[in-house]
Amino acid sequence: MTTIVDELRLAGCVFAEDEAALLVEAAADQAELRLLVAERVAGRPIEYVLGWAEFAGIRVHVTDGVFVPRLRTVLLLKTALETVASIAAPRILELCCGSAALATALERARPDAIVLASDLDPRAVECARLNLGDPGRAFVGDLYDAVPPEHAGRFDVIVANAPYVPTGEIAFMPQEARLHEAAIALDGGPDGTALQARVAEGASRRLAPGGTLVVETSVRQADATCALFERAGLVPRILRDESLDATAVAGVLV
Template sequence: MTPTPAELVAVAARLRAAGCVWAEDEAALLAGEAPDQATLDVLVGRRVAGEPLEQVVGWAAFAGLRVAVAPGVFVPRARTQALVRRAVRLAAGVPHPTVVDLCCGTGAVGLAVARAHPGTRLWATDIDPAAVACARANLDGLGTALQGDLDAPLPAGLRGRVDVLAANAPYVPTTEIAHMPPEARDHEPLVALDGGADGVDLHRRVAAAAPGWLAPGGHLLIETSTAQADATAAACEAHGLRTRVEHDDDVDGTVVVARRSGGSRS
């Protein structure tokens, strides 16, 4: 619909009163997604109630793509573009790379890599059935999304053949979840947020599993925080992977890059 300036001002005022920092921008976006006033009222009501904007409109802008986001599914973060950028660079060195996206959520990471490199053989997994359904819609024709715990659902034929294994596993310490913004803690699944006592529980499990899946010279990439990067890196090194920490100032994203020995890739 095309609201009048006065109607947009009224919507923005409701959003600002609810704590939305970018109220005017959100008002324009919600109005653009609504075919009529009744629908706009519903969308604004959902946003005012604290639902993430991306879940309300049904999509997120991520790495130059429009990624579908279903209600209750983890919303792709801008900082995760650091993980994508590194994965895209590494995949560029392999013809028709085999890529795995663990804890895929919407499938945004794998989708971005596959879009950058046509011919990518892509597998994505998540334990949350709602996320897997969302990822399947996003990856239609580009990859396979499977439901299960971390690497458990991956086909055995991928062992020793994965060129890039990217993981945006949860890394919020359990006691810190209560301090997260309400739109995250109340509207995203706990399983996508809770990283255990120190936030590195899932990273340790990923690091333990990764060497069995990686091809010689293949890379494991784990998104983490600056505070947890050393612990995440140590988990990778404990399983024989050559490891370094990279930080992308542009999106404030931190990635642990771990390489299996063999091959010639860097």
């Protein structure tokens, strides 16, 4: 174990001890352990080496290229749960779901909810189908086009961590994201709001009256995200959680 910790530390892994313990737990035998350590030392993100990531206390399947859920997205989880707290059997949609970590956490917290998820990347939807309680609730396609039309106008909440990194800033992201996550999972267009604009624009036709759209954003982009919500007929407010270093905009359809 000490050797593995040293190897990981030398390779620059900040949480070498924790990662060594996880790799030992994951490997069936010594030969597999050597293979997993070698992959990690070569720079493959620990989540892809293990085949899972943790989100809100849940282990979700992730495979190569699929966005690794981030802690900050717990702000969307909390906001969505607060929003539907007094609604029986709420209908919830996660757009740009990636592994559907958020949708999975939502359906675990609210087993009475109908939770749907969609993503353009078939690899992401494969993961989503493994993670969600009902694999038939994950769909491949462009934003709302992927969602069966009978749900239009019936969602109490739509959540989206759509890509919001400005194209020109992807080159400055940490190597693990830049080299290992799919470009479509990161690229938010010239100013980072291209996908958010389309998510906001389509929300009024999919939300139930009084329904809420919640989108992750950055401090810098929050005002621009709000403006997109207003243009789409939603009444927005900016949410900020310092402990998660998270920013989101929630907008109500009035």
